[in-house]
Amino acid sequence: MSSPSDPGRKPRVAVVFGGRSSEHSISCISAGSVIAALDPEKYDVVPVGIAPDGRWVLEPVDEGQLALGPAGELPSVTGKTEVALTPGQGLVVTDPGDVPNVLGEVDVVFPVMHGPWGQDGTLQGLLEMADVRYVGAGVLSSAVGTDKHFMKQLFMAAGLPVLPYVLVRPRQWERDPAAIREAVEALDYPVFVKPARAGSSFGISRVDDASQLDEAIEEARRYDPKVLVESAATNAREVEIGVLQGLDGGVPEVSAIAEITVAPEHSFYDFEAKYLEQSYRIPASLNEDIVEQVHDLAVRAFEALDVEGLARVDFFVLPDNRVLVNEVETMPGFTATSMFPLLWQESGLSYPALIERLVQLALDRETGLR
Template sequence: MSSQPADSTPERSRIRVAVVFGGRSSEHAISCISAGSVINALDPEKYDVVPIGITTDGRWVLESNEGGRLALGPAGELPAVTGDREVALSPEADLVVSEPGAVPTRLGEVDVVFPVMHGPWGQDGTLQGLLELSGVRYVGAGVLSSAVGTDKMFMKLLFAAQGLPVLPWVLVRPGAWERDEAAISEAVASLGYPVFVKPARAGSSFGISRVDRPEDLGEAITEAQRFDPKVLVEAAAEGAREVEIGVLGGLDGKEPRTSAIAEITVDAAHTFYDFEAKYLPEQNTALQVPADLGDAVAARVRQFALEAFAALDVEGLARVDFFVFDDGRVVLNEVETMPGFTATSMFPRMWAASGLEYPELLDHLVALALARGTGLR
């Protein structure tokens, strides 16, 4: 990587993409794994990739270009951002690297940032706001849609306001359980057991518990609050099938399009689609693409996915998750504005099944970011 101004080197014939990952959230390791896959798949003939990791204490550092270093270990070891070559993004969208005892080095201007960030302090509009202030183009949803898409409470309120079907839920604000356990217990009982207790602003199934008995509710709320002081208790979609679909923004004024629909099945080793089922190399999770839904149900899933994408004002990409009941009802679960990009992640796999392979998918996302410009839009 050259230390000269970027526009004076032959590398400027390539698009400079800063892949930003890691961060302060509980999803730090998953972000690293996703970023490793993205780094490996970005064509070096087209892109000058600059990997920037954010440590768990919030420092930005220049990371290795070896995406394999960010992979899940053979025994399930989780990667993390390390290093002491600190990086700053200047108001001119230049990257400046500072090393202990050395003169800061200017790496040059960034064309686009690919924020492979999951969870708070990255996926929730905070990083997007920084990039907007810096006038830097970036992949994915903007400030507001990122923030709403990360907070399950506001997401559900917005979907309900748009007439989209969601499961009934109860909000437990910070300190509310301690102040009035009886009132919350009564509200949750009205949902009917079992319920799922979730951190409102966490992903990757961290902190989620299935609760079958009222006496276990307090423990589940405490567990969820390890990840977020604001907690959502949601009615269980008993007997429903879990399906997902990808939405991808259109270039040159074209409308967003949807991928093949996938169905996830988890065997009895897991009571729900938890962290281990999602990310660890087991044989307990199966993905069927395309899902066997029937034309009418599939059409509803596609329509609701596009409506949810529009309701959140998402740009670029989203994965939309649904519950499908035996009677044909389709209920919206959530929208992921920066879905996982690991080797086993559903979003790339659904698009591959739709004829758009991983490298071409990344090309499309970078092209979308470059085309939309900066500022209000």
């Protein structure tokens, strides 16, 4: 259904954010922008935060509470009133000692979640079981889109070009680190070491020689026991594009293309460059052949992971003009100055209109097998 069961009320949108991953604060920042953009005349918006310990709470959203501070201070979920999402009842207040209080049916959840325990299919599975519509990719697509190892496996199965890599499983590293070092040596240095299931550039290191490898793997393991070591795309240009699910089942639509421009003091597109300096150029200055490759590969990557709703697709453009798929983000950063909204703004779709389209796509989509 595309409207609430009670025609006399506005559709209720629960914006869910926070969570237990290392990207908790980034999720909060994204959610603050989404909440501000949802039209209160059209939607009943309920902010629901997931605390770092996993509790669901009603989150009062005051001006600036869910924003990056002037000195880079990161926000966090601080609400006290605990809630649960239950089939047939919607949101229910579950504070200890109180009689459960039903807040009412939720028509759609906007899961502004980044990383494990939210973007990785866990929350999507809960919403499917609760028979609640939601914005974005389904259970499998969300899970694969969060795990860079399985994402690459599907890309390769679909014939998409990717960088070579070595997978470091926790038991392999603990039992036979020499074998991992030997496998990485075959990739040739430099390499990038990254957590397999984290984002926002947390835990990523550039490694220029074998002496730095062990420390980089241990740093990545702080965020995820499963680690990816990937060949560096030497002298490559990094470009990104937005993809939206086509209306009425049509072909996915692509946005303008951005190019990441990292200052010399950064060895790669790290957290500071991404969130504090916003180093990019929109639209990217690319020849027509590369633009066509990016458009084609973006749609193919979107469909290879069976993504619904939205995605940002990231690429490397090599000096010989070959284009390689880096990754798909099924729930990219969503502040008004994040890359995904900016790409669509450049393409003629404003931030509020983008949020509106995603909510309507979710309202029009059934839960369950499809």
